[in-house]
Structures are given as C-alpha cells and as structure tokens.
Amino acid sequence: xxxxxxxxxxxxxxxxxxxxxxxxxxxxxxxxxxxxxxxxxxxxxxxxxxxxxxxxxxxxxxxxxxxxxxxxxxxxxxxxxxxxxxxxxxxxxxxxxxxxxxxxxxxxxxxxxxxxxxxxxxxxxxxxxxxxxxxxxxxxxxxxxxxxxxxxxxxxxxxxxxxxxxxxxxxxxxxxxxxxxxxxxxxxxxxxxxxxxxxxxxxxxxxxxxxxxxxxxxxxxxxxxxxxxxxxxxxxxxxxxxxxxxxxxxxxxxxxxxxxxxxxxxxxxxxxxxxxxxxxxxxxxxxxxxxxxxxxxxxxxxxxxxxxxxxxxxxxxxxxxxxxxxxxxxxxxxxxxxxxxxxxxxxxxxxxxxxxxxx
Amino acid sequence: xxxxxxxxxxxxxxxxxxxxxxxxxxxxxxxxxxxxxxxxxxxxxxxxxxxxxxxxxxxxxxxxxxxxxxxxxxxxxxxxxxxxxxxxxxxxxxxxxxxxxxxxxxxxxxxxxxxxxxxxxxxxxxxxxxxxxxxxxxxxxxxxxxxxxxxxxxxxxxxxxxxxxxxxxxxxxxxxxxxxxxxxxxxxxxxxxxxxxxxxxxxxxxxxxxxxxxxxxxxxxxxxxxxxxxxxxxxxxxxxxxxxxxxxxxxxxxxxxxxxxxxxxxxxxxxxxxxxxxxxxxxxxxxxxxxxxxxxxxxxxxxxxxxxxxxxxxxxxxxxxxxxxxxxxxxxxxxxxxxxxxxxxxxxxxxxxxxxxxx
Numbered sequence: 101x102x103x104x105x106x107x108x109x110x111x112x113x114x115x116x117x118x119x120x121x122x123x124x125x126x127x128x129x130x131x132x133x134x135x136x137x138x139x140x141x142x143x144x145x146x147x148x149x150x151x152x153x154x155x156x157x158x159x160x161x162x163x164x165x166x167x168x169x170x171x172x173x174x175x176x177x178x179x180x181x182x183x184x185x186x187x188x189x190x191x192x193x194x195x196x197x198x199x200x201x202x203x204x205x206x207x208x209x210x211x212x213x214x215x216x217x218x219x220x221x222x223x224x225x226x227x228x229x230x231x232x233x234x235x236x237x238x239x240x241x242x243x244x245x246x247x248x249x250x251x252x253x254x255x256x257x258x259x260x261x262x263x264x265x266x267x268x269x270x271x272x273x274x275x276x277x278x279x280x281x282x283x284x285x286x287x288x289x290x291x292x293x294x295x296x297x298x299x300x301x302x303x304x305x306x307x308x309x310x311x312x313x314x315x316x317x318x319x320x321x322x323x324x325x326x327x328x329x330x331x332x333x334x335x336x337x338x339x340x341x342x343x344x345x346x347x348x349x350x351x352x353x354x355x356x357x358x359x360x361x362x363x364x365x366x367x368x369x370x371x372x373x374x375x376x377x378x379x380x381x382x383x384x385x386x387x388x389x390x391x392x393x394x395x396x397x398x399x400x401x402x403x404x405x406x407x408x409x410x411x412x413x414x415x416x417x418x419x420x421x422x423x424x425x426x427x428x429x430x431x432x433x434x435x436x437x438x439x440x441x442x443x444x445x446x447x448x449x450x451x452x453x454x455x456x457x458x459x
Numbered sequence: 460x461x462x463x464x465x466x467x468x469x470x471x472x473x474x475x476x477x478x479x480x481x482x483x484x485x486x487x488x489x490x491x492x493x494x495x496x497x498x499x500x501x502x503x504x505x506x507x508x509x510x511x512x513x514x515x516x517x518x519x520x521x522x523x524x525x526x527x528x529x530x531x532x533x534x535x536x537x538x539x540x541x542x543x544x545x546x547x548x549x550x551x552x553x554x555x556x557x558x559x560x561x562x563x564x565x566x567x568x569x570x571x572x573x574x575x576x577x578x579x580x581x582x583x584x585x586x587x588x589x590x591x592x593x594x595x596x597x598x599x600x601x602x603x604x605x606x607x608x609x610x611x612x613x614x615x616x617x618x619x620x621x622x623x624x625x626x627x628x629x630x631x632x633x634x635x636x637x638x639x640x641x642x643x644x645x646x647x648x649x650x651x652x653x654x655x656x657x658x659x660x661x662x663x664x665x666x667x668x669x670x671x672x673x674x675x676x677x678x679x680x681x682x683x684x685x686x687x688x689x690x691x692x693x694x695x696x697x698x699x700x701x702x703x704x705x706x707x708x709x710x711x712x713x714x715x716x717x718x719x720x721x722x723x724x725x726x727x728x729x730x731x732x733x734x735x736x737x738x739x740x741x742x743x744x745x746x747x748x749x750x751x752x753x754x755x756x757x758x759x760x761x762x763x764x765x766x767x768x769x770x771x772x773x774x775x776x777x778x779x780x781x782x783x784x785x786x787x788x789x790x791x792x793x794x795x796x797x798x799x800x801x802x803x804x805x806x807x808x809x810x811x812x813x814x815x816x817x818x
Contacts, residue, residue, distance in 0.1 A: 106504055106717075108495045110708065116502045116697070119707065121494050131490050133713070134672050135480050136467045143475045143779045146467055173532055173674075174498075174585065176706030184572065187528070206706055209691045213543065214703075215574050231580045252695055254800055307707065313493050315532075332568045335784040338475070345572075347535030348478065348666065350709055352493070354716075358465075392562045420502045425694040441647055 109420070111436040112251040115445065116422035118252070118436040119281050119419060123368075129352075129359035130313040136169035136351025138171065142338035147351040150358040153304070157361040158318050161286060162278070162302055163295030167320050169353045170325050170344055171306070175279030175316035176206035177345045178303035181319050181330060182275040183210040184345075185301060186244035188329040189273065195243035200229035202251040203383035204277060227251070227395070229258035231266050242272045248280020253424040257281065257290045264297035271299045279317070280432075283309035284373040284399050286366065289450060294322060302327060306357035311364060311372065311435055316353035354376055372435050376400035380433040384445070386446050400433035413452035419445060468779070470795040472806065475781035476601040477611070477639050480673040481715055488711075488718035489672040489814075495710025497530065501697035504766035506710040508797035509620050509717040516720040517677050520645060521637070521661055527686050529703055530665070531712045533676035534638030535565035536704045537662035540678050540689060542569040544660065545603035547688040548632065550802060554602035557717040559588035559617060561610040563636060575602070586610070586754070588617035590625055601631045606678070607639020608651035612783040614758035615641075616640065623656035632659045638676070639791075642668035643758050644733040645725065660685060670723060670731065670794055671676030675712035731794050738801060739792040742806045745805050759792035772811035778804060 112122050115227045133147055141148035151171050159167030179373045187195050196217035199207055203220065206255035211218035221233035229247055230291065238245070245267035246257040260276060278285065280291060282304030285292045293299065306312035321327055330343035364372070380397035380420035387394045387404045406429040415421055422430045431437075431445075470480050476698035481489065492506055500507035510530050518712055531537045546554050555576035558566055562579065570577035580592035597604070597769030606617040626633035637651060641663030644651045650695060652658065661679045667670035680686055689702035704765065723731065739756035744754045746763045754762035765788040774780055781789045790796075790804075 106505055106509060106714075108492050108714075109503055114502055117496065117499060118495050118794060119494075119499075126494060130493055130711075133467050134486060134489055135470070135478075137476065137478050137673050140476060140478075145783075146465055146470055168693075173705040173709075174707030177704075205693055205695075206693060209701075211705075212547075212691060213572065271571070305707075312494050314711075315705075315707055315709065320467055332564060334564055336564075336781050336789065338781060342564075342568075345536075345539075346532040346674075346705065347568075348664075348674055349534030350532075350712070352489075352673075352710070352711060355465075355467075355570065362684060401709075422502075422695050430695065441564060 102110065105286050112441060113418045114420045115431045115437060116420045117348065117434065118308045118432055119314055120311065121436040123311040123360050123363065126312045126356035127362040130356035133351040133355035138349050138351050139344065139347050139349040140355050142335055144351060147354050151354045152352060153355045154361060158304055159318055161282065161365065162304060162320060163293040164320060164322060168324055169318065169320040171349070171357055172313040172317035172344070173346060174304050174307065174321045175204065175277065175305050176209065178279065178317050178319035179204065179206040179277055180210040180213060181345055182301040182303065183214055183216060183244060185326045185329045186273040187214050188298045189325070190243040192241045192243065193235045196241050197244045197246060197345055198234050198237045198242055199246035200234065200248065202229065202253060202256065203246055204229065205253050208244065216236065227254045229263060230446065231259060231262040233444055235266055238266065238270045242270050244273045244275055245270065246275050246277060249276050249278035249285055250399050252280065253430065254282065254395055254403050255397060255401035257285070257292055257398065260292050261297040264299060268298055273330060274298060275301045277303045279303045279305045280308045281399055283369050285368045286442065287373045306360060307370065310357065310360055312360045313352055313356040315350050316357040376433045379437060382453055383431060383433070383442050390449065402431045402433070403428045410449070410452055414448055417448050470802060472777045473779045474790045474796060475779045476793065477667045477791055479670065479675055480795040482670040482719050482722065483716035485671045485719040485720045489715035490535065492710040495605060496707050497710055497713050498703065498708040499696055499704050502511035504709060506713050510713045513713060513716045513720060514806050516724060516742055517663055517679055520641065520724060521663060522652040523679060523681060526672060527683055528677065528679040530716055531676035531678045531703070532674040533666065534563065534636065534662050534664050535568065536636065537676050537678035538563065538565040538636055539569040539572060540704055541662065542566065542603060544577060544685045545632040546573050546575050548684070549602040551600045551602065553600055555597045555600050556603045557593050557601055558605035558606060558609065559609055561588065561591065561612060561615065562605055563611050566605065577640060586613045586615045587745045588622060590618060591620040594625055597625065597629045601629045603632045603634055604629065605634050605636060608635050608644055610760050611639065612789065613754055613762050614640065614756060614760035615650055616644070616757065618809045619651050620656040623658060627657055633657060634660045636662045638664045639667045640758055641689055642728050644734045646729045660806040665719060668713065668731065669716065669719055672711055672715035673717045675716040702704065735792045735794065738796060742792070742801050747807070761790045762787045763794065769808070769811055773807055776807050778807065803816040
C-alpha cells in the first residue's frame with residue numbers, strides 16, 4: 101500500500117513549469133471523463149463532441165473560422181504534426197524547415213523523427229525571429245517556416261506577418277507555435293494569429309495558460325488538406341481514419357479543455373493574463389531593484405541573470421526553477437503563481453545572498 | 460453551462476474498446492495526480508518516482524530484470540518508438556521493418572512517420588505470424604522484426620521465440636507488441652516475453668487489461684542503448700534529455716498505472732483474466748449455438764461472422780461494436796464486460812434476427 105500515500109508535488113514553490121493547477125471546472129470535467137478515449141470517437145461519442153467544441157472555441161481564440169484540428173498531448177505533439185503535415189504535402193525529396201533559433205526543442209525532435217533538415221537562424225537583439233536572417237536559409241526545398249508567439253525562454257512574439265510573407269514567397273507552409281502564449285496574446289496588441297497573417301497551422305495548448313488539465317494541447321489547421329496529409333487508415337475502429345500522432349488519447353484532457361474554455365473565454369482568460377503579467381512585471385522590478393540583469397517580460401515570463409550558486413541555493417530550499425539555454429533563471433508566472441509566492445521567493449533570494457541588498 | 464451536464468458514455472453497452480473502466484484505486488490515483496507532468500521530472504518529482512515504479516513492475520510482468528522504458532500515451536506511441544529506436548540504431552540508408560499482416564495499424568503510422576519500409580507477411584491459417592513467410596521479406600536492410608502477443612483482431616499470439624531467432628539471424632532488433640495481451644499472457648502457457656526469447660523492446664499497456672486510466676501505455680526496452688537512441692536534448696528542463704515521443708505527459712495515467720499494478724499484480728490480474736476468458740468462451744459458445752461462424756477465443760476476444768444488417772441493428776440499439784478488417788464482429792471482453800451484458804447482447808441478437816434460432 102506504499103503508493104496509496106504518495107502525494108503529488110504542491111504548486112507553492114513551482115516557478116519552472118508551463119503547466120499549472122487546473123481551474124476547478126477543468127478538474128471536475130477531467131475527473132468525470134477519465135474513462136474515455138477520444139482516439140475512438142465512435143465508441144466514446146460524447147467526448148468526441150466535446151473535442152469538436154474545443155476546436156471551435158480555439159478557432160475563436162485564434163481568429164480562425166471553421167477550424168480543423170484536434171486536442172493533442174501537448175505542444176510537442178502539435179509541433180511535430182505541423183512539420184509532418186508540411187513534409188507530407190511537399191513534393192521535394194529532402195525538405196527543410198526554417199525557424200528562428202528560439203524555437204522549442206520539439207522542433208529538433210520533429211526533425212530527427214521525420215528526417216527533415218531543421219535550419220535555425222539567429223534571432224535579433226530583441227530576441228525575436230529575424231526575417232532577413234531566416235530568408236537566407238530558405239531555398240526551393242523549404243517546406244515549412246516556423247514563427248513563435250511566446251517563446252519558451254523569453255516569452256517573445258516573432259514578427260508573424262513578416263514570416264507569413266516569407267513563407268508565401270517561398271511557397272512554403274507557415275506554422276505558428278503559440279503553445280504557451282496563445283491564451284495571453286488575445287489581450288495584447290500583438291499580431292500573431294490566423295486572422296493577422298496567412299498562418300496554415302498553429303500550436304495552442306489549453307493545458308498551459310488555458311488552465312485545463314494535462315494533457316490537453318491543441319493543433320489547429322486552416323485547411324482540411326492539412327488533416328488529410330496526416331491521416332492513416334484505421335481498421336478495427338468504426339471511424340475510418342486517424343490524423344493524430346498518438347492513438348489512444350486523454351478524454352480527461354479534452355473534457356477539461358472544453359470546460360475551461362466554456363468557463364473562461366474570454367473574460368476569465370483576460371483576468372488570468374492581467375494578473376500573471378502584473379506578477380511578472382512586479383518580479384522583474386524586484387530583481388532589477390536587487391541589481392540583477394532582467395529580461396523585460398513581454399509576456400508573463402521573467403528571465404534573470406542569476407549566479408549558479410544562488411540558483412542552486414534556491415533549489416535546495418525547494419523552489420522548482422528552470423534555466424534558459426544561456427543559464428538564466430526563468431520564472432514562468434503561471435496562474436498558480438501568486439504575489440505571495442513571489443514575495444517569499446524574493447525573501448529567499450535575499451537570504452541566500454551574503455545578506456540583503458545594501459548591507 | 461452546457462458542458463457542465465455533458466456526460467461520458469456508460470460502459471454497459473461498450474463491446475468495442477480495448478480500454479475499460481479503471482479499477483477504483485487507479486481512478487483515485489489518477490484524480491490525485493491530475494496536475495502533474497512526468498515529462499518534466501525535476502519539477503514533478505513524485506510522479507517521476509511513480510513512473511520508475513511502474514517500469515519496474517512492468518519488468519516483473521514481462522520477465523525483464525532492470526527494465527528501461529517509460530509510460531507512453533498508449534500502444535501507438537510505444538510501437539512508433541520501437542520502430543524509431545531500431546531506425547536510429549541501424550546504419551542502413553533505407554531500413555525496413557518486417558511484420559505479420561496482423562500487426563496493429565500503428566505500424567503503418569510509424570512507417571509513414573519515420574519513412575521506413577513496412578513489409579507485412581501473410582499470417583498462417585491459425586492467424587499467427589508465419590516465420591517462413593516473414594523470412595522471405597527479410598534482407599540486409601531489415602532493422603526490426605515485429606511479433607504480436609495478442610493481436611488486435613483475433614487475440615492471437617505469434618511464435619515469439621521463432622521470430623526472435625529470425626531477428627537474430629538478420630542482425631535486426633526484435634519488438635513484441637503485447638499492448639493488449641500483456642496483462643493476460645502471464646496466466647497462460649504462451650511464450651511471449653523477455654525471458655522467453657531475445658526480445659529487445661515491448662509494448663504493454665496498463666490502460667488496457669492493466670485496468671489503469673487512459674492514457675497509460677508502456678514502452679519497455681532491454682538495453683539502455685535503445686533509450687539513448689531515442690533521446691533528444693532538453694534545454695529549459697533541468698533534466699538533460701527526453702526519450703519520449705510526446706513532451707508533456709499524463710501524470711494521471713502514470714499514477715493510475717502505479718496504483719493498479721500495486722493492487723492487482725499478480726493475483727488481481729489473474730482473476731481479471733480468468734473472468735474475461737470465461738466470458739469470451741461463453742460468448743463464443745452462445746454464437747456457435749446460434750449457427751454463426753466463430754473464431755475460437757485464444758485470449759478474451761471473440762470474432763464472429765455476422766451479417767452487416769444484424770451488425771447495424773445492434774448498433775442502432777446502442778451497442779458499441781467493432782469489426783475486423785474482414786468485417787467480422789469483434790467483441791473485446793474487457794473487465795467492464797459482464798456476463799449479464801453479454802446475455803443482454805445475445806437477447807438483442809435474437810431479437811434483431813427474424814426470430815430466435817429454430818423458429
């Protein structure tokens with residue numbers, strides 16, 4: 101009976117995750133739909149209906165009429181699928197994908213899996229994709245251009261319309277990875293979605309800032325041909341084809357995404373975003389006041405140049421922290437991150453240094 | 460509030476699924492661990508510990524000391540990973556995979572995804588893999604041989620030791636897909652697992668006959684090199700590499716698998732298997748007595764040659780049914796399938812025909 105007492109981590113020191121404690125309505129729906137499999141829509145019909153409702157809602161969030169897509173396990177799967185669809189739709193023998201160096205590592209996974217050439221271009225000094233640098237990597241074998249709307253490391257939004265133009269000029273597909281940023285960006289002035297540019301596919305994860313339960317990622321496509329390019333035939337299922345990467349999928353994730361979107365879109369998500377952004381701004385200010393180099397939080401994500409020893413001391417105190425590739429501390433102000441948590445964190449930062457600032 | 464009242468299907472007419480209602484301890488654990496992500500083991504440490512415990516237990520079930528692997532989304536992901544590992548470990552430019560025609564369609568998906576050549580050999584009259592027919596397809600480019608321990612359509616167990624010999628002769632890796640059969644086979648005399656033959660990788664899904672909550676598949680590997688062949692580097696996660704296909708994964712699935720294995724291995728699974736097999740034998744007899752052609756249920760899965768009109772009438776009455784590729788009715792006697800359900804089903808079969816047998 102050992103495992104009967106194993107408890108999950110609490111969220112009161114988690115600053116590293118792009119997942120979060122689900123909203124209560126999302127948790128309730130996840131529990132209700134635990135014993136369902138949207139991968140078998142003829143058997144599990146009501147969860148299949150909820151999945152359609154989620155995709156319709158995600159179309160509203162991302163400016164897309166008549167959206168195609170499905171609820172994936174997360175951003176990695178959705179990004180893989182974007183690369184896979186582009187690869188499957190191109191005629192060239194050795195397709196390549198052109199992306200900014202700031203793309204999530206799932207594109208490395210996709211490239212390895214799908215045997216395409218991933219070409220990454222340096223980002224600008226603003227940490228955003230540089231369309232000119234990317235243009236230099238594009239050639240007649242380019243099947244896909246990728247932009248990020250909310251980078252994993254610094255929360256930056258790439259110049260999506262300019263990248264869409266680059267894709268159009270190259271006759272390549274265009275994918276936007278808004279896995280994390282997609283539920284914050286509707287409340288900003290950024291241009292990032294299907295109605296702002298000729299975006300073909302998008303990743304947007306309800307289980308990140310959408311406050312659904314894990315696993316509930318989102319893969320969206322403008323055209324049915326994209327889904328057709330992913331489909332394989334399915335004997336022994338009464339549905340006739342399957343466009344997903346995995347087979348069995350989480351009905352809990354689907355139902356919780358449906359419930360969260362129903363409850364929170366748009367007002368609840370606006371409130372979630374504004375609170376998270378205010379926390380990020382506060383934390384950035386608190387670190388700056390302590391003399392650290394802080395990367396301005398464009399979205400609710402703060403990167404700070406922290407000495408390794410301090411990072412390790414904070415980890416020893418139970419804080420769950422993550423780093424950028426350059427080694428900066430990276431705090432993701434998810435919905436479970438409160439001002440009180442951040443104040444406690446800053447007290448520990450002070451404690452772990454020689455002494456408080458100014459002494 | 461529409462979605463607040465949407466309910467999942469009940470299981471009282473589901474005869475089509477290889478998933479099932481989770482065991483109560485599995486459901487409880489899934490609910491407890493809903494807000495965790497085993498894809499980020501440094502942040503979500505306790506669920507990462509449970510995942511290690513699951514893999515250790517699956518090693519016990521499958522005769523493997525010191526097992527490697529992880530809890531996947533299901534059999535499709537695990538089968539894809541087996542093909543991916545074999546492809547990544549081979550030196551040949553255009554690798555092929557040799558499998559019986561009875562393999563699950565996830566191997567078609569894997570072949571398309573990974574750009575390998577899937578060669579399927581006709582099965583024998585006993586519906587099992589024919590090693591001689593497979594040997595004819597093997598050549599110096601063969602990276603993987605596949606056997607199935609509990610086929611999706613007829614529940615057949617391939618001659619695993621003979622296929623392992625074939626793989627050894629070809630210097631190819633050997634994968635066994637026991638996604639569905641793996642929790643029944645320990646209580647039979649079949650030779651199917653790591654201790655019976657030189658098996659390199661295996662699929663065995665806790666969320667099928669293991670009575671865990673969806674999604675909880677299992678990918679097992681004998682050697683660490685297999686996992687190394689799947690790993691990609693992971694900046695921004697404090698763990699340094701990731702061998703899974705997806706990124707974010709279901710902590711609910713992991714915890715429920717841990718709880719189910721803890722509760723049920725081995726006695727509870729034996730009881731589950733024996734009850735399911737008795738139900739399958741009973742149903743096969745009931746159909747035979749009504750004059751239908753029945754495929755003998757070697758595992759708890761009954762295939763019956765049923766007229767299309769009768770299949771459709773039963774579907775209209777709310778039964779969730781599946782078909783083999785040849786069109787036979789396929790009833791999977793999962794743990795939620797009771798004798799009373801099967802009796803009710805047979806009454807509906809009688810009702811839907813002109814009249815009862817003999818009139």
